[in-house]
Amino acid sequence: NAGVTQTPKFRVLKTGQSMTLLCAQDMNHEYMYWYRQDPGMGLRLIHYSVGEGTTAKGEVPDGYNVSRLKKQNFLLGLESAAPSQTSVYFCASSYTPTGTSYGYTFGSGTRLTVV
Amino acid sequence: AQTVTQSQPEMSVQEAETVTLSCTYDTSESDYYLFWYKQPPSRQMILVIRQEAYKQQNATENRFSVNFQKAAKSFSLKISDSQLGDAAMYFCAYRSATVAGNQFYFGTGTSLTVIP
Numbered sequence: 719n720a721g722v723t724q725t726p727k728f729r730v731l732k733t734g735q736s737m738t739l740l741c742a743q744d745m746n747h748e749y750m751y752w753y754r755q756d757p758g759m760g761l762r763l764i765h766y767s768v769g770e771g772t773t774a775k776g777e778v779p780d781g782y783n784v785s786r787l788k789k790q791n792f793l794l795g796l797e798s799a800a801p802s803q804t805s806v807y808f809c810a811s812s813y814t815p816t817g818t819s820y821g822y823t824f825g826s827g828t829r830l831t832v833v
Numbered sequence: 834a835q836t837v838t839q840s841q842p843e844m845s846v847q848e849a850e851t852v853t854l855s856c857t858y859d860t861s862e863s864d865y866y867l868f869w870y871k872q873p874p875s876r877q878m879i880l881v882i883r884q885e886a887y888k889q890q891n892a893t894e895n896r897f898s899v900n901f902q903k904a905a906k907s908f909s910l911k912i913s914d915s916q917l918g919d920a921a922m923y924f925c926a927y928r929s930a931t932v933a934g935n936q937f938y939f940g941t942g943t944s945l946t947v948i949p
Contacts, residue, residue: 751936758842760924760941776936808878810937821868822937824878 724809724825731799731832739794739828741809749812750792752784754805767792799832835860837927839940846915847948854910854943856925864930867908873921920947
């Protein structure tokens with residue numbers, strides 16, 4: 719089925735460890751996004767990409783890096799995990815030429831716990 | 834940056850009754866889109882309904898409808914004939930129609946409980 723696939727779905731890290739979250743979409747979407755969801759704070763944008771080879775910072779980019787080497791993949795990296803990065807991470811993609819009202823297609827989320 | 838405010842952290846409704854979830858937003862733009870997303874316990878984000886700002890007519894999707902008041906910057910969601918499956922977290926979201934990147938801005942969510 720077409721959609722957005724996130725891996726892994728769950729992960730526990732120790733403080734200082736690194737990891738990469740993978741987001742893959744098969745809908746040929748140009749735009750991809752990484753959000754984090756925390757209780758009482760909704761979804762906040764970490765980084766986003768408007769096309770292959772491009773990335774940009776969102777609202778809460780500190781402590782994260784991203785790469786979009788292939789159009790279908792958007793990777794989120796944590797170089798040195800901190801307990802404050804304990805969260806649920808969502809990837810989303812969108813086909814958003816100017817003037818359309820398409821919504822996001824979301825992945826199923828990754829629950830990350832940093833101890 | 835745009836802000837989206839959901840002032841009701843929690844709401845409850847009796848099964849088969851109607852409930853309205855509130856959302857306000859702040860923007861200086863004239864062209865934008867508004868959305869309601871549902872997040873059940875499975876964590877999956879599901880698009881419920883969307884509204885184009887240039888349309889005066891309120892969007893409707895089966896039991897879900899919105900009351901869009903552009904001048905007041907208000908975008909409420911009405912759920913009619915509530916069902917147990919409607920229990921979820923609901924997020925209001927804003928997206929610019931013109932800004933490059935077109936990222937969404939989300940509210941903090943309203944947790945809806947449906948009472949049998």
